[in-house]
Amino acid sequence: MKSEILRLLKESDGYLSGQxxxxxxxxxxxxxxxxxxxLKKEGYEIEAVRNKGYRLVDSPDVMSRAExxxxxxxxxxxxxxxxYEETDSTNTRAKEAADKGGGQGEHGTLFVAExxxxxxxxxxxxxxxxxxxxxxxxxxxxxxxxxxxxPGLTLLMAVAVAKGIRKCTGLACxxxxxxxxxxxxxxxxxxxxxxxxxxxxxxxxxxxxGINVNQERFPKEIQDRAVSxxxxxxxSVRRSELIAAVMEEFxxxxxxxxxxxxxxxxxxxxxxxxVNQDQDVKVLEPGNEYxxxxxxxxxxxxxxxxxxDGRERCxxxxxxxxxxxxxxx
Amino acid sequence: MKSEILRLLKESDGYLSGQxxxxxxxxxxxxxxxxxxxLKKEGYEIEAVRNKGYRLVDSPDVMSRAExxxxxxxxxxxxxxxxYEETDSTNTRAKEAADKGGGQGEHGTLFVAExxxxxxxxxxxxxxxxxxxxxxxxxxxxxxxxxxxxPGLTLLMAVAVAKGIRKCTGLACxxxxxxxxxxxxxxxxxxxxxxxxxxxxxxxxxxxxGINVNQERFPKEIQDRAVSxxxxxxxSVRRSELIAAVMEEFxxxxxxxxxxxxxxxxxxxxxxxxVNQDQDVKVLEPGNEYxxxxxxxxxxxxxxxxxxDGRERCxxxxxxxxxxxxxxx
Numbered sequence: 001m002k003s004e005i006l007r008l009l010k011e012s013d014g015y016l017s018g019q020x021x022x023x024x025x026x027x028x029x030x031x032x033x034x035x036x037x038x039l040k041k042e043g044y045e046i047e048a049v050r051n052k053g054y055r056l057v058d059s060p061d062v063m064s065r066a067e068x069x070x071x072x073x074x075x076x077x078x079x080x081x082x083x084y085e086e087t088d089s090t091n092t093r094a095k096e097a098a099d100k101g102g103g104q105g106e107h108g109t110l111f112v113a114e115x116x117x118x119x120x121x122x123x124x125x126x127x128x129x130x131x132x133x134x135x136x137x138x139x140x141x142x143x144x145x146x147x148x149x150x151p152g153l154t155l156l157m158a159v160a161v162a163k164g165i166r167k168c169t170g171l172a173c174x175x176x177x178x179x180x181x182x183x184x185x186x187x188x189x190x191x192x193x194x195x196x197x198x199x200x201x202x203x204x205x206x207x208x209x210g211i212n213v214n215q216e217r218f219p220k221e222i223q224d225r226a227v228s229x230x231x232x233x234x235x236s237v238r239r240s241e242l243i244a245a246v247m248e249e250f251x252x253x254x255x256x257x258x259x260x261x262x263x264x265x266x267x268x269x270x271x272x273x274x275v276n277q278d279q280d281v282k283v284l285e286p287g288n289e290y291x292x293x294x295x296x297x298x299x300x301x302x303x304x305x306x307x308x309d310g311r312e313r314c315x316x317x318x319x320x321x322x323x324x325x326x327x328x329x
Numbered sequence: 330m331k332s333e334i335l336r337l338l339k340e341s342d343g344y345l346s347g348q349x350x351x352x353x354x355x356x357x358x359x360x361x362x363x364x365x366x367x368l369k370k371e372g373y374e375i376e377a378v379r380n381k382g383y384r385l386v387d388s389p390d391v392m393s394r395a396e397x398x399x400x401x402x403x404x405x406x407x408x409x410x411x412x413y414e415e416t417d418s419t420n421t422r423a424k425e426a427a428d429k430g431g432g433q434g435e436h437g438t439l440f441v442a443e444x445x446x447x448x449x450x451x452x453x454x455x456x457x458x459x460x461x462x463x464x465x466x467x468x469x470x471x472x473x474x475x476x477x478x479x480p481g482l483t484l485l486m487a488v489a490v491a492k493g494i495r496k497c498t499g500l501a502c503x504x505x506x507x508x509x510x511x512x513x514x515x516x517x518x519x520x521x522x523x524x525x526x527x528x529x530x531x532x533x534x535x536x537x538x539g540i541n542v543n544q545e546r547f548p549k550e551i552q553d554r555a556v557s558x559x560x561x562x563x564x565s566v567r568r569s570e571l572i573a574a575v576m577e578e579f580x581x582x583x584x585x586x587x588x589x590x591x592x593x594x595x596x597x598x599x600x601x602x603x604v605n606q607d608q609d610v611k612v613l614e615p616g617n618e619y620x621x622x623x624x625x626x627x628x629x630x631x632x633x634x635x636x637x638d639g640r641e642r643c644x645x646x647x648x649x650x651x652x653x654x655x656x657x658x
Contacts, residue, residue, distance in 0.1 A: 092428065095428075099421065122530070123527065124532075147476075147524075151529075154528055192527065193527060194525060194526065194527055194532065195525070195526050196424075196523060197523065198451060198521065198522060198523055199483055199508075199522060199646050200645065201452050203453075203523065316529065317528050317529055
């Protein structure tokens, strides 16, 4: 009920009558009043006027199940939220829920944490996850296609994050192939996709997303490579709104992906956002390094590059990394 | 120490002196005596003769960490055993250990259970797992190759199981593509391989193996399709010896696989064991069914078939299933 009341407050232009809320939810006036008191405690500024009703004056940067669910616009992506003040890693939570089954283990559940004690980066590395400023979230998917198609999902999420950030903030963020989101060459978002599969059958895919939102500074070791939205905007961003925007974009992208089970319907959008597009890049293969010109991704998400001798080549994510000839990106 | 003493007892032709055991392990005579008493309790028949020492007269069908480890002949596959009297599913245990890290999470750990309360079959189905007669085990691997290569591992395990059973029992078991092991057309072993992967990077692979060993009968619904080794042999089989034999075979197969990261070095062995080899089969694709002649697997484990019009075609595991034109296999 809390998520729904919050949604109604947000969607209402004027006052929301207590009586109407009571009959809508079939509860007492006291029950409605209790929810309003809870919301006030969480930081929402709610005005209550006799004979008029309730009005939401201001929402703080609250990340909570009710707040995120009240903002969700899609049909399934993030429509169900599992929220933790603190947890080890949202990817781990999502995988565990998927293995257990039940409601939280269903397609589209979003796991969100204010703080992670064992945040995960790629290849077993860590991901620093202090409280208060970042988004740490993991979307659980149960796709009905072959495991070999799954790597495309991580590129979909990169598009969804980039478009969500652009929509919420107007910042011109870009994608660094395959799935980092960057602003002016600095990383604002990392994505870690993990799959559990049998032969020819996906158990589940979890897509973990870490976004630097309201940090005012970063540790010295990474300040040349990391940036937050606040550092660029000089004001805070409401994280729950950004989460909702990313989920909405992801849902659209995913349904396009399903039609062909590849990136053919997303490729153009992706390549327009691609910071490496039409740039000279360094391709770092194990034991081999060469410069080439990046042409954009193909239908399966590989990066097409033209080498100095004019030949074209596909570069696979995971096998190689790509750097700009100048600087990090 | 228990695994080691058991191994020494098994390898010794005559009596093993208590004094020698004391100095070998740097422990007291009482400590050695205690281990012998434990082993007797578990069902081992051990003779103790003054001035001669200890001699193992008979080993029962014990599955325990000490018993399996004492029989292990390989360098890593199953050299470390985690044993459960009862657990939900050995695949689940192995995945959890892998996620946690630490010693049990290392490459080659073998998880064995006497009974599973939530045994897993393919695609979320269950696997009946009562106590006393079966092998339920899961081998944890941490391969350093690309996720796309992993499906080959399940075919390796099928070879290892078939060869292990042949070695321990002499039974002419065969492989039903891709990874069932059968005797006279009835299933004696099922394999469930699960992978956790990022893009281009394998976190871990777990290969679950269920072998029907000493069952005297099966439920009516499956008695036409399932068979145990005991039903064929008319006597019991020591499960720990079979486990050790399978692990030894797997280790050999795996190291051949690593050289080329495909099945080219195993293909011939596999095809000799393949019950479908040179047989007419029914290929069941979603929404399509046709008869064809099975030619054997290729380097990546796909089944090559010749269709009626003479064209050859690769059949992918997971997408389709293959039946004999007559009967189950």
